[in-house]
Amino acid sequence: MKILVPVKQVAIIDEDCEIRDDGKNVDVDFLDYEINEWDNYSWELALNLQETYGEDVEIVPLTVGPDEADDVLLNCLAKGGERGIRVWDDALVDSDSFAIAQVIAKVAEHENADYVLTGTLSSDYSFAATGMCVAGLLNWAHAAVVSKVDITPDAQQITVNRELEAGIEEEITVESPAVLSIQLGINEPRYASLRGIKQAKAKPIEVMSHKDFGLTDAEVGEIGSLSKVRKMYAPELSQAELIEGTVAEQAKRIAEIVKELKGGA
Amino acid sequence: MINPEHDAQVVTRIVQQDFPLWMSVTFYLAAFVSTAIFFYGCYIQVRKYKRGQPFSLTHIKKGIVDMIKDLLSHRTLRRRDHSAGLMHALIFFSFVLLFIGTVTITLDYDILRPITGRMIFWYGEFYLWFSFVLDIAGLAFAIGLLYMMYRRKWMALPKLNYARSDRTQEEPDYDRSWYRFEDWLFLWNLVIIMITGYVLEADRLVWLQDDPTVWDYRWWSPVGTLFAEAMKSMYLTSEGAESFRYFLWWFHALTAFLFVSLLPFTKAKHIFTALVSLVVRNRRSPARLPITDATAESIGIRSITDFNWKQLLHTDACTKCGRCHEACPANASGFPLSPRDMILSLRELSNNTLQKIKIPEAPLLNVVGDGVNQIRPETLWSCRTCGACQEICPVGIEHVPMMVDIRRALIEEGEMDPAVQTALQNLQKKGNSIGENKRKRAAWTKKLDFDIKDARKEPVDLLWFVGDYASLDPRYQKVCQSFARILRTSGVDFGILFESEMSAGNDVRRVGEEGLFEYLAENNIETLADCDFNRIVTTDPHSFNTLKNEYSELGGNYDVLHATQLVRQMLTDSQIPLARTLSKRVTYHDSCHLGRLNKEYDAPREVLGSIGVEIVEMPRNRDNAFCCGAGGGRIWTPDPIEIEKPSEIRMKEAASIEGIEAFVVNCPKCMNMFEDAVKSTGSDDKLKVIEIIELVENCLVDEVQPL
Numbered sequence: 001m002k003i004l005v006p007v008k009q010v011a012i013i014d015e016d017c018e019i020r021d022d023g024k025n026v027d028v029d030f031l032d033y034e035i036n037e038w039d040n041y042s043w044e045l046a047l048n049l050q051e052t053y054g055e056d057v058e059i060v061p062l063t064v065g066p067d068e069a070d071d072v073l074l075n076c077l078a079k080g081g082e083r084g085i086r087v088w089d090d091a092l093v094d095s096d097s098f099a100i101a102q103v104i105a106k107v108a109e110h111e112n113a114d115y116v117l118t119g120t121l122s123s124d125y126s127f128a129a130t131g132m133c134v135a136g137l138l139n140w141a142h143a144a145v146v147s148k149v150d151i152t153p154d155a156q157q158i159t160v161n162r163e164l165e166a167g168i169e170e171e172i173t174v175e176s177p178a179v180l181s182i183q184l185g186i187n188e189p190r191y192a193s194l195r196g197i198k199q200a201k202a203k204p205i206e207v208m209s210h211k212d213f214g215l216t217d218a219e220v221g222e223i224g225s226l227s228k229v230r231k232m233y234a235p236e237l238s239q240a241e242l243i244e245g246t247v248a249e250q251a252k253r254i255a256e257i258v259k260e261l262k263g264g265a
Numbered sequence: 266m267i268n269p270e271h272d273a274q275v276v277t278r279i280v281q282q283d284f285p286l287w288m289s290v291t292f293y294l295a296a297f298v299s300t301a302i303f304f305y306g307c308y309i310q311v312r313k314y315k316r317g318q319p320f321s322l323t324h325i326k327k328g329i330v331d332m333i334k335d336l337l338s339h340r341t342l343r344r345r346d347h348s349a350g351l352m353h354a355l356i357f358f359s360f361v362l363l364f365i366g367t368v369t370i371t372l373d374y375d376i377l378r379p380i381t382g383r384m385i386f387w388y389g390e391f392y393l394w395f396s397f398v399l400d401i402a403g404l405a406f407a408i409g410l411l412y413m414m415y416r417r418k419w420m421a422l423p424k425l426n427y428a429r430s431d432r433t434q435e436e437p438d439y440d441r442s443w444y445r446f447e448d449w450l451f452l453w454n455l456v457i458i459m460i461t462g463y464v465l466e467a468d469r470l471v472w473l474q475d476d477p478t479v480w481d482y483r484w485w486s487p488v489g490t491l492f493a494e495a496m497k498s499m500y501l502t503s504e505g506a507e508s509f510r511y512f513l514w515w516f517h518a519l520t521a522f523l524f525v526s527l528l529p530f531t532k533a534k535h536i537f538t539a540l541v542s543l544v545v546r547n548r549r550s551p552a553r554l555p556i557t558d559a560t561a562e563s564i565g566i567r568s569i570t571d572f573n574w575k576q577l578l579h580t581d582a583c584t585k586c587g588r589c590h591e592a593c594p595a596n597a598s599g600f601p602l603s604p605r606d607m608i609l610s611l612r613e614l615s616n617n618t619l620q621k622i623k624i625p626e627a628p629l630l631n632v633v634g635d636g637v638n639q640i641r642p643e644t645l646w647s648c649r650t651c652g653a654c655q656e657i658c659p660v661g662i663e664h665v666p667m668m669v670d671i672r673r674a675l676i677e678e679g680e681m682d683p684a685v686q687t688a689l690q691n692l693q694k695k696g697n698s699i700g701e702n703k704r705k706r707a708a709w710t711k712k713l714d715f716d717i718k719d720a721r722k723e724p725v726d727l728l729w730f731v732g733d734y735a736s737l738d739p740r741y742q743k744v745c746q747s748f749a750r751i752l753r754t755s756g757v758d759f760g761i762l763f764e765s766e767m768s769a770g771n772d773v774r775r776v777g778e779e780g781l782f783e784y785l786a787e788n789n790i791e792t793l794a795d796c797d798f799n800r801i802v803t804t805d806p807h808s809f810n811t812l813k814n815e816y817s818e819l820g821g822n823y824d825v826l827h828a829t830q831l832v833r834q835m836l837t838d839s840q841i842p843l844a845r846t847l848s849k850r851v852t853y854h855d856s857c858h859l860g861r862l863n864k865e866y867d868a869p870r871e872v873l874g875s876i877g878v879e880i881v882e883m884p885r886n887r888d889n890a891f892c893c894g895a896g897g898g899r900i901w902t903p904d905p906i907e908i909e910k911p912s913e914i915r916m917k918e919a920a921s922i923e924g925i926e927a928f929v930v931n932c933p934k935c936m937n938m939f940e941d942a943v944k945s946t947g948s949d950d951k952l953k954v955i956e957i958i959e960l961v962e963n964c965l966v967d968e969v970q971p972l
Binding site: 014016032034079188190191193194195196197198 | 559560564676677679681683686689690693694702703704778779780781783784
C-alpha cells in the first residue's frame with residue numbers, strides 16, 4: 001500500500017504586515033514560513049499506518065514549493081518515511097488550488113499511490129479545495145474533513161467519519177483508492193526533534209519539475225489556475241469604544257448604544 | 266612505663282596463644298576463604314560497571330584531593346545533620362584505626378616475624394599505646410553505632426522513611442523490607458564484632474590474670490579491663506575464662522569474616538563506592554551538564570548499559586540516607602519523584618541484570634517502563650532540575666545529569682507532555698517558548714522614554730542578554746524597564762540584541778532536547794560573534810547559567826554577569842546615583858540557577874544591604890533554598906490542580922516570617938511562579954513579590970513611589 005501525503009509550507013503573517021507594491025500579496029519581508037498545521041495530522045496518520053503495517057506500507061511526503069519548502073519535507077522525514085518529493089518550477093508561481101492539484105494528481109499516478117492524504121485546508125489561503133481537486137482529477141472517491149478512519153492494506157472499502165457542525169459526525173463508506181482530507185484532532189502529531197530533522201537531511205528528496213510529469217506550463221501557474229488573485233488588502237478597522245465610569249454610567253451608555261444600533265437597523 | 270623487671274619483648278599479646286596447629290591452619294583457611302569471597306564480590310561489582318559505557322576521567326588528582334578533604338572533615342555528612350555527621354565520623358575514624366590496628370598486627374606477626382624470627386615492633390611501649398588507642402577507638406565505634414541504632418529506630422526521621430512516592434502500595438517494588446533488613450544487619454554485625462571484641466579481650470585478661478606481664482598493664486586496655494573486672498566480680502576464674510576463650514575467639518573471628526565476605530554484596534560496599542564516587546564526581550554539574558554528541562547515532566539512555574561506569578558506580582554509592590528525598594521540591598509537592606528512589610531503582614535494575622554471568626536480552630535492560638525497578642516517564646518529567654538533590658548528597662551522586670540523559674531518549678521518541686511539545690515547537694519556530702512573534706521580543710523597550718542601543722549595529726561595553734520570560738512576561742517587563750533605567754541613569758554603555766536574540770536554551774537542554782539547545786546556542790553565538798562588546802549581563806539566572814557554563818563548549822566564551830553582580834559592583838564604585846535608601850524589612854529567595862547552581866548568594870544580599878533593605882532569611886536559604894518549581898520545563902507544564910505546588914509551599918514558608926513586607930526574587934521564572942502563589946495562598950495582603958532590581962530603581966528617585 002502506498003500513501004502519498006502532500007504537505008504545504010504555509011506563510012504566517014504579523015498584525016503589522018504590509019501589502020507589496022502590486023497589491024496582490026503581503027510583502028515578503030513580513031512573511032515567515034512553517035508547515036501547515038493540518039498536514040501534521042495527515043502525516044501522523046500515515047506514520048501510524050506505517051508503524052502498524054510495517055513493510056506493507058510506504059509513505060511519501062510531497063510538496064510543491066521552492067527550495068525553502070524542503071523544510072516541511074525534513075519536518076516529516078524527521079518523524080518517519082524514507083524519501084520525499086518536491087516539485088518546483090518557476091512556471092508554478094501563483095498556482096491556485098486547482099493548478100497545484102494538477103501536479104499532485106500526476107505525482108499520485110506516477111507513484112501508483114493507493115491513498116492521498118491531504119489536510120482539510122491550509123492556514124494561509126484556506127480554500128480547502130486542493131484535496132478535492134486532486135480527487136476530481138484522478139476520478140477517485142473522496143471524503144473531506146475526516147475525523148476518523150481505519151485504513152487497512154488491500155481494503156476495497158474503508159469507513160470514514162467526517163466532522164460536521166455542532167459536534168455531529170457523519171459515517172460514510174469510501175471505496176479505495178481515495179483522497180482524504182484530514183481534520184485537526186484525528187490524532188496527536190508527534191514531536192520532530194532538531195536531531196531528527198538534522199538526521200532527516202540524509203534521506204533523499206527528489207526534486208522534479210511539473211514537466212517531468214507531462215504537464216505543460218499552460219496547465220499550471222496563473223495561466224493554468226481556475227481562479228486568480230485580483231487584490232489583497234487589510235479591511236478597514238472599526239474603532240472599539242472603552243466604556244468607563246460607574247456601573248450605573250456604563251449601563252446607561254450600553255443602553256444608548258443598543259438604541260442607536262436598533263434605531264439604525 | 267614498662268616495669269624494669271619485665272622484658273619488654275614479652276609485654277605483648279601472643280597471637281593465637283596456645284592454639285593447636287590444626288586450629289591455626291583452620292583460621293588461615295577461613296581467612297583465605299573469606300577474603301576470596303570478598304574479592305569475588307568486588308570482581309562482580311567491577312564487571313558490572315565495565316558493562317556500562319566507557320568514561321574517561323579528567324582531574325583525577327583534584328578528585329582524590331577533594332575526596333580526602335571530604336573524608337577528613339566529614340563536611341558532606343555534617344551539612345544539615347550535625348549529629349549524623351559527628352556520629353558517622355566516630356564510626357569512620359575508629360573503624361579506620363581498628364583496621365590499621367589489624368594490619369599492623371598482621372604485618373608484624375604474619376610477615377616480619379616468620380622472616381626475621383621475632384616480633385619487630387609490636388611489643389613493649391608501642392604495644393601499650395597501641396592497646397590504649399584502639400580500646401578508645403572501639404568505644405567511639407560503640408557510641409557511634411549505638412547512636413545510629415537509636416536514630417534509625419526511635420527518631421522517626423522523615424528522610425529515613427523508605428515509603429516511595431513513585432509507586433503505590435500494591436506494587437511489588439514498593440516493598441522495602443529487604444533494605445531495612447540490610448540496614449539492621451549491617452549495624453548489628455558491627456555491634457556484635459565490637460562487643461565480642463571487648464568480651465574476648467576481657468576474657469583473655471581474666472584468663473591471664475596470674476601473668477604479671479599481662480595483668481600489670483591491663484589498664485592500658487581500659488574498656489576491656491572494665492569488662493574483665495565485671496566478669497571477675499561475677500566470680501569468673503582464670504580456668505573459667507580459659508574454657509570460654511576458644512568459643513569467644515572464633516565467634517569474634519567469624520562475625521568479622523562474615524562482615525568482610527558480605528561487604529561487596531551489601532550496604533557495607535559504600536566504604537568503597539562512596540569513596541570512588543566522591544573522587545569522580547563532577548562538581549560543575551548540574552550547572553554545567555556534560556556535553557553530548559548530538560550528531561551521534563542515538564542519544565539518551567534507553568538501556569541500563571547506556572549509562573557509563575561512573576553513573577553505574579554512583580547508583581551503588583547511595584546509602585539511602587534520604588537527604589535528597591527530603592530536599593526535592595517535586596517530592597514535597599506530592600509528585601511521583603524521589604531522587605533517592607530513582608537512583609535506587611537504577612541500582613536494582615543494574616544489579617538484577619548486570620551481575621549475572623551473561624547480560625540478559627535487551628527489553629529487560631530498559632530503563633524506562635512500567636515494570637519493577639523501571640523508571641516511569643511521569644517520574645522523570647516531575648523533576649525541576651533544581652539540583653537540591655545533588656547539592657546535599659554526601660557521596661556525590663549526580664542525579665540531574667542522569668535524569669536529563671534519560672529524558673533525551675524520551676524526547677527522541679516524542680514522549681513528552683503536550684505542553685512541553687508546544688513550547689519546544691515554539692522555540693523551534695520563534696526562538697521563544699511562549700510562542701510570541703520574534704518581532705515582539707523587544708516590545709518592552711517601547712515603554713521607555715529613551716532608545717536602547719542596538720548591539721548588533723554598534724559597539725557597546727555591556728551587552729544585555731534579556732531572555733524569553735524577561736522580554737515577554739508582562740509582569741517582568743517592568744523589571745526590564747527598571748533595569749534599563751538604572752543602566753541609563755548610571756551612564757552605562759549598553760545594548761541588546763532586539764529580535765535577533767533567541768532563548769539561551771538552558772531549560773531546553775534540561776528538558777532533553779539537545780539538538781534544539783545546540784540550534785539555539787549556535788544561533789546566539791553567531792549573532793554575538795558579529796557584535797562588539799566586553800561583557801554580557803542578564804537579569805535571568807537561567808540564561809546566566811547556560812551562557813556562563815555551557816556555551817563555551819560550543820565556541821561561545823564570554824564574561825557573563827548576573828544583574829545583581831553588576832549592580833553590586835556599580836554600587837561599590839558609586840556608579841549608581843542613589844537618591845535615597847529604603848528602609849524595608851523583606852525576605853529574599855535564592856533562585857536555583859543563581860544560588861545553588863552558581864553559588865552566588867552574596868551579591869544580591871550585599872545589594873539589598875547597600876540600599877537599606879533588611880533581610881530576614883527564609884528558614885531554607887542559600888544552598889538549601891526551596892525551588893519555585895519552574896525549572897526543568899515545568900514552567901511550561903500546568904501542575905495538577907489539587908496538589909500544593911512548590912511555589913505555594915515556599916510562599917507559605919515566607920508568610921510564616923513575622924514583620925516583613927516583601928518577598929524579593931531575582932529571576933523572571935521565580936517572579937512568574939510566585940506572583941501566582943502569593944495570590945493562591947492568600948498571602949497577598951501580607952507580602953508583595955518584588956524583584957531586587959525594582960528595589961534598586963526605587964532608590965534612584967526622590968519622590969516616594971509606591972512599590
